Amino acid sequence: MKKNLSSPLFTTFNMFFVLFITSILVYLGYELYWKRRNFPPGPCPLPVFGNLLSLNKPPPGYEAFERWTKQFGDVYTFWIGNKPYIMINTFDKIKETFVRDADTYVNKNIPLSSVLFRGGEHGVIDSNGATWRDHRRFAISNLRDFGLGKNLMQEKILIEVQEIFKRFDASEGPEVEIPPAFDNAVANVINQILFGYRFIGAKQDEFLELKRILLTPTRLFGNLIIFLAMNVSLIEKILPDSVYKKPFIDFRETTFEFFNKQIENHEREVDFDDLDSENSDYVEAYLKEQRKRELQGDTETFSDVQLVNMCIDLWFAGLGTTTNTTTWAISFLLHNLKVQEKIHEELDRVIGSDRLITTADKNDLPYMNAFINESQRCTNLVPLNTQHATTRDTVINGYKIPKGTGVVAQISTVMNDEKTFPDHKTFNPDRFIDENGKLKKIDELIPFSTGKRQCLGEGLARMELFLFIANFFNRYEVKNIRKLISPSKEGPPSLEKDSVSRIEPRMFSAVLKKRR
Template identity: 30%
Template sequence: MEPLGTTTLFLFICVSCLFFFSAWRKRSGRGKLPPGPLAFPIIGNVLQLNLRNMSQSLHKLSVKHGPVFTVYFDSELIVLLSGYTAVKEALIDQGQEFSGRGTLPLFEKIAKGRGIIFSNGERWKQLCRFAITNLRNFGMGKKSIELRIQEEARFLVERLRNTQGRPFHPAVFLSHAIANIICSVVFGDRFDYEDKKFLTLIHLIMENKKLFGFILVQERQNDESEYTTENLARSTADLFLAGTDTISTTLRYGFLILLKYPHIEEKIHEEIDRVIGRGRIPCMADRSQMPFTDAVLHEMQRFINLVPIGVPHAVTKDIHFRQYLIPKGTTVFPFLESVLCDSKKFPNPVQFHSGHFLDENGAFKKSDFFIPFSTGKRICAGDGLARMEHSLVLTTILQNFTLKPFVDPKDIDLTAVPNFVTYVLKLYQLCVLPR
């Protein structure tokens, strides 16, 4: 009998040869794939990537291989787009060809291709159209949704007032308020902050568990329709998962920035007092008259860079992109951090600086490089709602309170902990003092 070690070595060599032959065919058989680091059999480039700080690894690879490059996660080919020009050419100029949704094993296991975020093809088109139409009907971009946000902001202010200047963790307060805005849109009403059903929902969102376990699988459906109970429930879950955690984290990180730089908060207070005063709640129409506050809100989202490598896309057919061929179905990541932290557009991008969005006269300055919600056909469907929430909740709180850090501002660390697809902010405490 052949020794086990020899058999294992022989199998390893065979698998290695097959892998490299397959990679060679992909790179030279039908066209030239983008460049990238040499991949190992079975595991691909996993050992060459820092999975705890993926954006750092990808930045180094983009410097070496250029703005369009490849890596292998296990044996799956992944194309990365780095820099504004490459991202724009793909997601906007060739938006239809890059409109597929790439797969991630964890989310595929949970979503199973259902819902808005991780669906593809005709299913995605129908569900996305359905979601946007109904969000607009419920008031997104209109006065009615603004009133819902203003209402929730008032409840949040009262809850903050009840802290009576004592230190507290803002995460729970903010996630409850933002989730309640989604509840008012989806269910037609908000919940009391102590409501048991509401707290259970929040727990499920924060734990990222599967929502809506009550789906009745024997329920009769139209087999040709994408408006199944599973798809609609998954779409609703997507709205809560994406809408609640993203904006509440942005607000929580934003308040930490203001605690670090009290002079910025002071300038926002001055602008609020001059434009809005204390007698009425802020509205979106105020934003055009508050260039400094508007610049700070944009800079918060740019600096926070919450989803640095973006959400995976996929090409819908074999396409020629620049001088390369990208095969149909290939997963493509738009490296958003490379755009939001472009040093030519945003000097010293790792530092928080409201001047990134102000011109020499102090007027607000737009930037095509501001793409925290991605861009193109698969831009986040709730980006308009998120921006309204960010603006109205933050200005309403600062209209009523002064933020007080629990430690000396110079000791506040703005560094977030990176993981595979996002940044995680450490818990902190603060106090709010009535103005």
């Protein structure tokens, strides 16, 4: 019996089938060609996800960015979900855009997750416009007032250097855990700047509580599902609030409760009768500025919620950058023990005693500086740099880029560039030493990014890195556990980078032998 091909049912089925196939083709045509046609060429994005999944193959995506730079050149388009981001991948092009035309790229694309855990667009990391400009300027000004770049700040850091010595010297057993000592030292420096006191005695529990709180975003951002939801609107919408929104809101409530308590306690100590007197810390300076503005009728610019978020920003920027780089530097050295021999040779020749090394010694220690530079380059903390947004229509490589388009100064690719850093996967401080044995300046080393959103704590971080690392190696020789104890013990710390959003330090132990 023959089928009736002209029956209404069969005709309807054909019609829906044709419409379905046509819709799929139109959708794919839009995704794979139409939406990309006016942007620089780049890797083909997947529908919904864009190119995000490439960041996890292999983790955390450095090789993908390097491969695309070789394939598409210094500028290409990378899709985060359904949003295009223009990736700037060479130092010269970054200078042309983020430095010479800095105002065009000063804004940041602020995700919903940041608004959730901050209570709005606050702080300086996740704000734009007047809020970002005024509070960044205020923070930098007060950091200078508190001694940044002066002996006062150096003295505070050297106190922590000596505390590290006491902790390591008093340790029992052949090996010691390295990261916690630096964690505590860096935290003390930050808290002195913010609240004017160190985490010692009864205050030590306060630091442990704060550290537990601050680790929450690391766990959230490192979770692939959360990371995708932060960047893909469809996933963000379909995930239950208990899975996506609630963790960020819980973090906000816990963090605000902690800092509000600290701020309230500190507020009782501030002399508001003399608003122009010298300030001892950032929070005191902020509270006085807040009171001045309130007297002038401005109750919004310096708000309570902004102060909490500035505390969060200064903690995130100060603790993460310095502690991570310091502990990764020691990790790299444990894989390259001949580097330590060169460090000790220079220290013995230039310093030659157990005195504390200061910034006055910096120019006389080129290899130490080269070691720190190479540690920063290889640590390369952020696989995908800050996602900026253009403040106006602009042109990049001949392509018209509309206002609000995402643009990224991809510093991780710059610091892995084979032309500037041959054999870039090899840890080699000598690449920063010239033929005369002097420190060689390489402009492409930009671990603190560049442009108007360059890390505001860069000066402090550089001072801490030099004083902590130089003094540590002047006092100790570091050895791997496995070679000294038994093959069953752990070896040097892993150098695997497995976060999709930010590189974190490993907890590791080593054997320290006092040199002086």
